[in-house]
Amino acid sequence: MPKTDSIWLRAEPERPRRPPPLTRERIVEAAIALLDADGLDGLTMRRLAQRFDVSATALYWHVRTKDDVLDLAVDEIFSEVRLPAATADWRADVSDLIRGWRDAMLRHPWSVTLIGRPMLGPNVLARTEFLQATLIRGGLTGHDLAVATRLLANFVVGAAATAAAADPAQARRHITADPGAYPTLTASGHLDPGEWNDDDLFESGLHVLLG
Numbered sequence: 001m002p003k004t005d006s007i008w009l010r011a012e013p014e015r016p017r018r019p020p021p022l023t024r025e026r027i028v029e030a031a032i033a034l035l036d037a038d039g040l041d042g043l044t045m046r047r048l049a050q051r052f053d054v055s056a057t058a059l060y061w062h063v064r065t066k067d068d069v070l071d072l073a074v075d076e077i078f079s080e081v082r083l084p085a086a087t088a089d090w091r092a093d094v095s096d097l098i099r100g101w102r103d104a105m106l107r108h109p110w111s112v113t114l115i116g117r118p119m120l121g122p123n124v125l126a127r128t129e130f131l132q133a134t135l136i137r138g139g140l141t142g143h144d145l146a147v148a149t150r151l152l153a154n155f156v157v158g159a160a161a162t163a164a165a166a167d168p169a170q171a172r173r174h175i176t177a178d179p180g181a182y183p184t185l186t187a188s189g190h191l192d193p194g195e196w197n198d199d200d201l202f203e204s205g206l207h208v209l210l211g
Contacts, residue, residue: 022052024062028072035073035110043069067117074114075121080104083130090138091210097131098156098206105160112161128153151209159202168193 030051034043045066049056063069081104084096105111119128128149135148165171171191179186189195 022054022058022062024072026052027059027062027069028076031069031073032076032108036108039110040113045069070114071117071121074111074117074119075123077104077108077111078121078123078127080107081123081127083127086134086137090134093134094131094138094152094210095206097127097134098152101127101156102160102163102202105157106163109160109164112157112164115157148209155205155209159198159205163198163202 027048031043031048034047034051043066045056045059048069049059052058063072078101081097081100084093084100087093105115119125131152132145132149135145140148168191172193175182175185175190182190185191
């Protein structure tokens, strides 16, 4: 009887699994991993393509430029900012949101330098929507609402930028090296991490802003 070559009787070689198709979501996820590891200088389209073992050209089916990737990455980290459940205490709700905002930026320090880019992604806008809706519950409208929104946004970005700064002790030494030029800063302990706890300063500033 002649031999048969049935697939059911043949030992098939193990084949590598095909990678999942390239998507914008996967590109952004990989970009955030590169940014977290190596900062802004570590992200190039070439390095990003290497993560998927494709040419950089393949990425351009999903994003037009590196700037697109950065805008998408910034918006994506805002998805980590939990939207609090609305309570009767609007100040507490705002505080919870702003704390989460700061925490997300500190987990991804590179994001602080990109906040000046257009912030129109769905995750950013959803958090800003919650912020303004909560401030309105607190009685703010019109000009006061716009001012409070701007103050809180700038405060949290500045707080994150200060906390993410490299070696604050070195900055303090620079100040105290010339106390004659900076007598007030030297006396007040400005930028002294041993004198002022960054988390405490953040919480105190939030309390001042919300009253």
